[in-house]
Amino acid sequence: MSTQLSRRKLIASGIAAVAGVAGLDAAAKLADQYGLLAPDHGGIFGVGEALTYGAQRILTARGSMAREFSRGQISRVSPVNHGAPDYDPYLRLAFNNFADWRLYVDGLVTKPMAFTLNDLKSLPSRTQITQLACEEGWAYIAAWTGVPLGLILHLVGAKPNAKWVVFYPFNDFWGSIDMPEALHPQTLLAYGMNGEDLSLDHGAPIRLRIPRQLGYKNLKYLARIQVVESLKKIGDGSGSAAPGIGYSWYGGI
Ligand SMILES: Nc1nc2c(c(=O)[nH]1)N[C@H]1C(S)=C(S)[C@@H](COP(=O)(O)O)O[C@H]1N2
Ligand SMILES: [Mo]
Numbered sequence: 001m002s003t004q005l006s007r008r009k010l011i012a013s014g015i016a017a018v019a020g021v022a023g024l025d026a027a028a029k030l031a032d033q034y035g036l037l038a039p040d041h042g043g044i045f046g047v048g049e050a051l052t053y054g055a056q057r058i059l060t061a062r063g064s065m066a067r068e069f070s071r072g073q074i075s076r077v078s079p080v081n082h083g084a085p086d087y088d089p090y091l092r093l094a095f096n097n098f099a100d101w102r103l104y105v106d107g108l109v110t111k112p113m114a115f116t117l118n119d120l121k122s123l124p125s126r127t128q129i130t131q132l133a134c135e136e137g138w139a140y141i142a143a144w145t146g147v148p149l150g151l152i153l154h155l156v157g158a159k160p161n162a163k164w165v166v167f168y169p170f171n172d173f174w175g176s177i178d179m180p181e182a183l184h185p186q187t188l189l190a191y192g193m194n195g196e197d198l199s200l201d202h203g204a205p206i207r208l209r210i211p212r213q214l215g216y217k218n219l220k221y222l223a224r225i226q227v228v229e230s231l232k233k234i235g236d237g238s239g240s241a242a243p244g245i246g247y248s249w250y251g252g253i
Helices: 002-022 024-033 046-060 090-095 117-122 149-156
Strands: 103-107 113-115 126-133 139-148 164-169 175-178 188-193 207-209 222-228
Touching: 103 149, 113 117, 113 149, 117 188, 126 188, 126 207, 139 149, 149 188, 149 222
Parallel strands: 103 222
Antiparallel strands: 103 113, 126 139, 139 188, 164 175, 164 222, 188 207
């Protein structure tokens, strides 16, 4: 552990030192070399934002866990932000209790798969009581049940050069996370909330539940997951719809 850690420390202080001496652009180049550059670094948030990502990535690289709470701490009210799509094909699938819904997982994988909701529910699950914190300043605690995303990536055989996981919901709020976050044990494809099926407005049939990141990274109403090596050719290349509406790609808490 210590060699790994001190190497990371070295990289972190190296990047900070380069930022001080040679300016932020040089620091960004160095960060990129070590996979510590957020995909929207060239955008409105600039290099400073990218370095926040790099610094946090080093701090959380050892897989630190988001806080988990007790049953008694579950919030009585769970607010909804951005309710379920009210158009097809989502409406049609919802009307049929998602019996015809499939979660397509493809991209840099050896075995692309289409999971039914029952497929996902029959896999080993994890229930965790965590907080969902919206960037607008409110939060609530709930119990979420789902399949660890890492298990799905294992089943489809994500290839060694896979670097990002892209999520496509039934609305246009697409997004992505990096591999360390995707493989983190608390990163779930959740189908249950507080002991019941996820409601439509909370993201049925499946949402990403990623308690180490802010609410807007917790994508709801998922249709497809794609594993990629680069985000450059996806959408506008910034890694998600978030930068387009004023949020940074990285939503770490
Ligand atoms: N597909 C999709 N997922 C989404 C959003 C969205 O607009 N579309 N909003 C996000 C935001 S900003 C927040 S705070 C959370 C809210 O989750 P909740 O409604 O279950 O509380 O969902 C996130 N997931
Ligand atoms: Mo949010």
